[in-house]
Amino acid sequence: MSNKMHVKLNVNGQDHEFLAEPRELLIYALREKLNITGPHVGCETSHCGACTVTMNGKSVKSCTVFVAQANGAEVTTIEGLGTPDALHVLQESFKEHHGLQCGFCTPGMITRAAKLLEENPNPTEEEVRFGIAGNICRCTGYQNIVKSILSAASELNAAKEAAQ
Amino acid sequence: MKDEITREDRVANLKGMGCSRKRVEDARFTQGKGNYVDDIKLPGMLHGDFVRSPYAHARVKSINIDAAMALPGVVAVLTAKDLEPLNLHWMPTLAGDKQMVLADGKVLFQGQEVAFVVASDRYVAADAVELVEVEYEELEVIVDPFKSLQSDVVLREDLVAEDGSIPNGAHGPRKHHNHIFTWEAGDLEATEQVIDNAEVVATEEMYYHRTHPCPLETCGSVASMDKVNGKLTLWGTFQAPHVVRTVASLLSGIEEHNIRVVSPDIGGGFGNKVGVYPGYVCSIVASIVTGVPVKWVEDRMENLMSTAFARDYWMKGKISATKDGKITGLHCHVTADHGAFDACADPTKFPAGFMNICTGSYDIPVAYLGVDGVYTNKAPGGVSYRCSFRVTEAVYFIERMIEVLAIELNMDAAELRRINFIKKEQFPYTAALGWEYDSGDYHTAWDKALEAVDYKGLRAEQAQRVEDFKAGKTRKIMGVGLSFFTEIVGAGPVKNCDILGMGMFDSCEIRIHPTGSAVARLGTISQGQGHATTFAQILATEIGLSAESITIEEGDTDTAPYGLGTYGSRSTPVAGAAAAMAGRKIRAKAQMIAAYLLEVHDNDVEFDVDRFVVKGAPERFKTMKEIAYAAYNQAIPGLEPGLEAVSYYDPPNMTYPFGAYVCVMDIDVDTGVPEIRRFYALDDCGTRINPMVIEGQIHGGLTEALAVALGQEIAYDDMGNVKTGTLMDFFLPTAWEVPNYETDFTVTPSPHHPIGAKGVGESPHVGGVPCFSNAVQDAFRPFGNRHTNMPHDHWRIWQTANNLGMHD
Ligand code: FES
Ligand code: FES
Numbered sequence: 014m015s016n017k018m019h020v021k022l023n024v025n026g027q028d029h030e031f032l033a034e035p036r037e038l039l040i041y042a043l044r045e046k047l048n049i050t051g052p053h054v055g056c057e058t059s060h061c062g063a064c065t066v067t068m069n070g071k072s073v074k075s076c077t078v079f080v081a082q083a084n085g086a087e088v089t090t091i092e093g094l095g096t097p098d099a100l101h102v103l104q105e106s107f108k109e110h111h112g113l114q115c116g117f118c119t120p121g122m123i124t125r126a127a128k129l130l131e132e133n134p135n136p137t138e139e140e141v142r143f144g145i146a147g148n149i150c151r152c153t154g155y156q157n158i159v160k161s162i163l164s165a166a167s168e169l170n171a172a173k174e175a176a177q
Numbered sequence: 178m179k180d181e182i183t184r185e186d187r188v189a190n191l192k193g194m195g196c197s198r199k200r201v202e203d204a205r206f207t208q209g210k211g212n213y214v215d216d217i218k219l220p221g222m223l224h225g226d227f228v229r230s231p232y233a234h235a236r237v238k239s240i241n242i243d244a245a246m247a248l249p250g251v252v253a254v255l256t257a258k259d260l261e262p263l264n265l266h267w268m269p270t271l272a273g274d275k276q277m278v279l280a281d282g283k284v285l286f287q288g289q290e291v292a293f294v295v296a297s298d299r300y301v302a303a304d305a306v307e308l309v310e311v312e313y314e315e316l317e318v319i320v321d322p323f324k325s326l327q328s329d330v331v332l333r334e335d336l337v338a339e340d341g342s343i344p345n346g347a348h349g350p351r352k353h354h355n356h357i358f359t360w361e362a363g364d365l366e367a368t369e370q371v372i373d374n375a376e377v378v379a380t381e382e383m384y385y386h387r388t389h390p391c392p393l394e395t396c397g398s399v400a401s402m403d404k405v406n407g408k409l410t411l412w413g414t415f416q417a418p419h420v421v422r423t424v425a426s427l428l429s430g431i432e433e434h435n436i437r438v439v440s441p442d443i444g445g446g447f448g449n450k451v452g453v454y455p456g457y458v459c460s461i462v463a464s465i466v467t468g469v470p471v472k473w474v475e476d477r478m479e480n481l482m483s484t485a486f487a488r489d490y491w492m493k494g495k496i497s498a499t500k501d502g503k504i505t506g507l508h509c510h511v512t513a514d515h516g517a518f519d520a521c522a523d524p525t526k527f528p529a530g531f532m533n534i535c536t537g538s539y540d541i542p543v544a545y546l547g548v549d550g551v552y553t554n555k556a557p558g559g560v561s562y563r564c565s566f567r568v569t570e571a572v573y574f575i576e577r578m579i580e581v582l583a584i585e586l587n588m589d590a591a592e593l594r595r596i597n598f599i600k601k602e603q604f605p606y607t608a609a610l611g612w613e614y615d616s617g618d619y620h621t622a623w624d625k626a627l628e629a630v631d632y633k634g635l636r637a638e639q640a641q642r643v644e645d646f647k648a649g650k651t652r653k654i655m656g657v658g659l660s661f662f663t664e665i666v667g668a669g670p671v672k673n674c675d676i677l678g679m680g681m682f683d684s685c686e687i688r689i690h691p692t693g694s695a696v697a698r699l700g701t702i703s704q705g706q707g708h709a710t711t712f713a714q715i716l717a718t719e720i721g722l723s724a725e726s727i728t729i730e731e732g733d734t735d736t737a738p739y740g741l742g743t744y745g746s747r748s749t750p751v752a753g754a755a756a757a758m759a760g761r762k763i764r765a766k767a768q769m770i771a772a773y774l775l776e777v778h779d780n781d782v783e784f785d786v787d788r789f790v791v792k793g794a795p796e797r798f799k800t801m802k803e804i805a806y807a808a809y810n811q812a813i814p815g816l817e818p819g820l821e822a823v824s825y826y827d828p829p830n831m832t833y834p835f836g837a838y839v840c841v842m843d844i845d846v847d848t849g850v851p852e853i854r855r856f857y858a859l860d861d862c863g864t865r866i867n868p869m870v871i872e873g874q875i876h877g878g879l880t881e882a883l884a885v886a887l888g889q890e891i892a893y894d895d896m897g898n899v900k901t902g903t904l905m906d907f908f909l910p911t912a913w914e915v916p917n918y919e920t921d922f923t924v925t926p927s928p929h930h931p932i933g934a935k936g937v938g939e940s941p942h943v944g945g946v947p948c949f950s951n952a953v954q955d956a957f958r959p960f961g962n963r964h965t966n967m968p969h970d971h972w973r974i975w976q977t978a979n980n981l982g983m984h985d
Binding site: 056057108141 | 199206210392442447873913915
């Protein structure tokens, strides 16, 4: 299987070029080739959302995107959302409201939540629940995840207002 | 010396027991910097993948690996033949049976491991799996345990003697070649007599279906055999790393000090990661054979098909009572489907776990339990999915029997529970099946719960709804689900609890650094429970150093003291106790140091939050930080330098958390869709270490209970094909299906636990499953329902309505 193709990806603001088989999955390229291990593999069938990343401005499950499809794309993973010195509001609020336990779903969940709040900065609880329904968490029962996201939303909005 | 801050502030600064300390684990997880087994990458590492059986029962006639070996990148293909010279083609199970590591002549369940391919990367390994040619000869498949006990088909030829006789199993005599054990508790004769002569008897049969813990992270391992130093390092998803080390040593012949087992971050366990799986063994062997590290990580389908199912109990009950509802006796028989190998992860003396807690929270004078374990062509496992050993089955059984008895008596089920609860003054209470319940106050909890939900109001509303339904005004009926549970956790006393002969104590080792910070290591391992946060809180309170200055380490057998791991809600009851005891040893030495520094007698100083003070003169004190420094830097006559302690804790008894749950549910009889309107959960887990973490555990456990009760199952067809092998068919609730829960509590400390804590992680699952199920069944009770089996998915609920003529 040596029909490898040349792939360009911009991940978290950094350009990468590498060779990949066309059948290779984006999650595999991220984790195994680029050592970006924040996104996880929970099912490989698009059900769990542990592998969620943002690709060209949309949430995608990177376990069901061929890296060939992602060629030339801009990808954001959990690693690109905040830095240890400047955490994303969601990273803070998940800790504050106990929105995680084992942490396995967390990178995908926060990455999805960040996109959701861009799409809908003022979601209702129902909209949050619907908006993260593609991300499964086995530990928390979601209650505190929803709380974390709603609280992050109001914080982001308050910051926006203050800036105006 | 006068202190500058108040005592209150000093307590707050400790972040000790009772406060909702934020979790220290979260920083790395929220930034994608967790370190799970699949994140481990070692130079030259190879990847393993299994060839698995498509058949549930077949002879393996031949395996041809030539084509696979010819594929570039393939390094090895292991079969049972390769493992046999090492005596690793079979391995012992935790239940005293043995299990094939790779198919030895036959396969016994779909998805069974047949060959292990080792290749340069995952894609090559997967390609090679396709190229391994296996010739099978199909055999008759048995998926029904009752048929299995009648069948001439011998599933386990290795367990039948040459003359055709059936030798004893690990748990005594076997009645049939597909029978594993009979296990009994209680007094059969007395129970039968009471039931035969009772005023009222209710009988019921129920099936607690097979399901799976399905943590978001699947199982996996990385083995690295360093041939130069003779050391084997094994990283993996292990809920019991020390046990894995001992088993690995016994199996491989490598001396235990030359094996290091590490549990890195674990993405949820829920019982799935207690057992020892063929993947672990094969990654070890492959690393020994190839001389480089080998990683094995199962995919979701492999996870659901082969590692660790839960439940699969066929339960038959008889409960007797007086006319006014006082329960007089209980009889329970279980036919337990264990699959192809008995790989249950129960303490050795309890082949049906703690199923003998099935008298529940009730004062039942006489009872009997009999359990028959049976082999079938299904995956092995039988783990405790978010519960102590088989306690969910026990609690489901009794909470359904109570409901059925209430129907028989035409009585309110809440009232029936109330008049049969074990009374506060009866504790410690010895139940008819042998356990000694440590403490409880059930009536207080029950009253609080019923009042919180306005129970009377709910029943009135329900009665109105029944009328409205009958009058054709609504198609939605309403159920009030009740459950009151008593858990039995914290296994357990070494005198009756061991796994493979290893006593189920646990341990904590503390080292205080000169500047007054500390590292503590325990024999347990967190899979999301937040041990690094909460164990530090226990220690902070015990030794008077801030939790922020205490690092907790678990999961590395080279550094952590030996312990039996984390499952069955045993971490707080056992390791938490060890932490408290080790902390007290630190404090005892600190007291001597303080007395020396303050120039008074040992008995003239006392501990106060974060210091020792001279009795009656609180302005004279030495803080724990000062004491720590002195321990290392001052020669104190009669005392060794340093400040360290270790404690191995053998609990005197189990702990018995309890709780009262109420679920209010609306059901659309035309679609079968249940809608959870309200869920109230009162938990009593004794002393509360971190309320925030407790609530999080309760939300999570209830959600797993919702899953099991309302749709999650591992189903097989008659050919032994797994029908629920992906997340398409295996129900995991999303945020959309899950309600907000109301949590509440009472506090009844355990009298024998050093800090009075009982454990909580599994209570919500144990109490939640019957509560959700009872809500569904209660909705149909006014229309003639007595019992329907879980899982209550939309289709089955619709069928229930249909069978009751509600679509006519
Ligand atoms: S791993 Fe991609 S959705 Fe589960
Ligand atoms: S925190 Fe464990 S799966 Fe979400």
